[in-house]
Amino acid sequence: MSEARNADGAVNLADKLATFSERWSPRVVAQMNDVQFKLVKMQGDFVWHSHEETDEVFLVVKGEMEIGLRDRDVVLREGEMFVIPRGVEHITRAREECHALIVEPAGVVNTGDAGGDLTARNDVWA
Amino acid sequence: MSEARNADGAVNLADKLATFSERWSPRVVAQMNDVQFKLVKMQGDFVWHSHEETDEVFLVVKGEMEIGLRDRDVVLREGEMFVIPRGVEHITRAREECHALIVEPAGVVNTGDAGGDLTARNDVWA
Numbered sequence: 001m002s003e004a005r006n007a008d009g010a011v012n013l014a015d016k017l018a019t020f021s022e023r024w025s026p027r028v029v030a031q032m033n034d035v036q037f038k039l040v041k042m043q044g045d046f047v048w049h050s051h052e053e054t055d056e057v058f059l060v061v062k063g064e065m066e067i068g069l070r071d072r073d074v075v076l077r078e079g080e081m082f083v084i085p086r087g088v089e090h091i092t093r094a095r096e097e098c099h100a101l102i103v104e105p106a107g108v109v110n111t112g113d114a115g116g117d118l119t120a121r122n123d124v125w126a
Numbered sequence: 127m128s129e130a131r132n133a134d135g136a137v138n139l140a141d142k143l144a145t146f147s148e149r150w151s152p153r154v155v156a157q158m159n160d161v162q163f164k165l166v167k168m169q170g171d172f173v174w175h176s177h178e179e180t181d182e183v184f185l186v187v188k189g190e191m192e193i194g195l196r197d198r199d200v201v202l203r204e205g206e207m208f209v210i211p212r213g214v215e216h217i218t219r220a221r222e223e224c225h226a227l228i229v230e231p232a233g234v235v236n237t238g239d240a241g242g243d244l245t246a247r248n249d250v251w252a
């Protein structure tokens with residue numbers, strides 16, 4: 001984990017974002033207790049899914065995204081965050097590429113209960 | 127908690143920062159499971175302390191801060207984050223006012239084991 005950080009331990013989000021281009025492929029950049037901070041690049045529509053065991057946070061670092069819920073859509077722009085409660089079905093979407101910081105317990109799979117082709121390998125550090 | 131959010135549930139960090147001016151007085155803006163996200167305004171020197179029970183994250187939203195550790199200082203600018211491991215003595219400092227997002231379990235007291243005048247009331251929502 002230490003090599004994933006700057007020499008002094010600071011994590012620069014822009015620097016970490018510059019290390020990968022794959023979309024829907026979260027990269028861990030920090031861990032606090034059992035909670036991981038993951039950067040993700042998104043464009044297009046993800047897949048409807050839910051996480052039965054945990055809430056999940058999205059904080060937009062660059063661009064604009066939408067979190068679709070069954071009863072409404074939540075638009076998030078840079079500097080805005082949203083907590084998806086555990087068990088709530090959602091889909092993430094971005095018209096143009098959007099970068100976000102995901103905060104959730106280690107071990108959470110990106111596609112939740114849905115699985116499928118967009119399921120990313122877990123615990124990959126930037 | 128719901129009234130602390132925008133109508134659609136999105137949390138705009140700049141809007142939340144505009145609701146208070148007190149320094150060293152963290153305001154909760156979101157909670158994921160047992161983890162709270164708190165905005166804080168800092169200027170000057172805080173107090174040396176540690177949290178025996180948990181790691182703690184600082185993510186700078188605006189300005190520049192320093193996290194003093196016993197063996198070095200870590201400078202954090204906008205878009206940079208740092209994980210202070212549990213039990214590690216630290217002090218936060220900011221020459222000019224700096225705004226940061228703290229991520230840590232609910233219930234953590236800002237002055238940790240040190241106590242004193244800078245101890246803020248806990249669980250105050252913006």
